[in-house]
Amino acid sequence: MYLSRVSNSMKVLIGGKLKLIQAALRLTTQSRSLSSLGLRELAREAGLNPNTFYRHFKNLDEFGLQVLGYIATDMKSGVRELRRMAESSEQASHDTVTFVYRYFQSNPAATTVAVRELHGPSPLLRKALEAQLNASAQEMAEDIIERQLVSAVPPETIHEISRMTIRYILFRAMDYIEKPEQRETIQRETERFINRQFRGAMLDNLSQGDIETLVKRPS
Amino acid sequence: MYLSRVSNSMKVLIGGKLKLIQAALRLTTQSRSLSSLGLRELAREAGLNPNTFYRHFKNLDEFGLQVLGYIATDMKSGVRELRRMAESSEQASHDTVTFVYRYFQSNPAATTVAVRELHGPSPLLRKALEAQLNASAQEMAEDIIERQLVSAVPPETIHEISRMTIRYILFRAMDYIEKPEQRETIQRETERFINRQFRGAMLDNLSQGDIETLVKRPS
């Protein structure tokens, strides 16, 4: 395999393999679904002979997995940056949301692939993506707990909300990418989503009656 | 076109057209994506000659739209039943969620198609589905407002939360269908999701400090 000269354990892709993966991302962004791409179609888009595909991948399933791996690596490096950014819980959601959407915006292909395949037809890809999303949620939750951003909420609940939030943001990212005029709206809605989840969770063990009297009481 | 004898304005499908649509739902449930289905594949699954397709549809795009129309009709009749079921806000979420998931469970094909195509490659289908989801959310919101289930939250917020909830439930429905052992968990998580959204929304105009003192104060 052609790997970068710098290091061959880091698996930095070059040559035809990279070209094929990038071709897949290009095609997917425009209109296709990853699992519906053809081998020849890929090669054509990459400017390569169809048979070159076989030099790098056994079949299309393996190819799909490698594409996921590629975007996973790509995303992880971005997500790491967003940690250590916030101070209070409200600032946290604002800054994090801003950052995450910006990131998705600058990686539209990877985002589109992720959203499509998460519910797509291939169980293999779905499973892989789900694991990756859960890992991200785990990171997010641990970060929140560690920094005691919402100490009034139990850890298990924070994990749960993190899982929901990661998915919510991923879905909205599609609209965010495609509809520039709605970006501010989407961002604000997302912040409200997160804040309401955590604030609502603070009231988890109160009855409906308790809350109504609590809210109506003038502070 | 062959329509039912009872009424031809109600567009009750019979014959090959119905067979093709049902074939699409069958194929989609198993592993495929609606927009990746082939004309011959469809005809084969339906037990018809490939050219019969052209008697009913101009092309595959139009076919996709008709499938969506079919499942839309199908779902609407189900969704109507779930109104007028709840009394308090907490009961409302419990009963509604139970009902909706049961419904999705008994219509796995339609559910799968909806989830796949909402973020799928065809802008046409996406737009159609989005409109339909928004209509459902609208209904849900109006119902909640009308019955004053959460009177402490402003109408616009109720609409927003309804939109989020409809989508959340749709995504979770995939797991609900495929992973029977997780059904109770998913249902409970969904209820918590809804309750937290509405309860959190009650605190929308309070500052973080206000809430912390509020929650910590012994009732």
Added chain:
DNA sequence: TGACGAAGTAGACAGATGTATACTTCATTT
């Protein structure tokens, strides 16, 4: 420098696909 192996190319194959044309079946209408 020469050999070795990986990356890329060329051509060919069987099978599947979308579509066109022409034919048959059969229910409805008059």
Added chain:
DNA sequence: AAATGAAGTATACATCTGTCTACTTCGTCA
């Protein structure tokens, strides 16, 4: 009972697909 037209079928064709076998290019290392 005949006609009309929609639904369904048969056959054919060019095009595309995945895959096989054999060939060429070219960087790496002994």
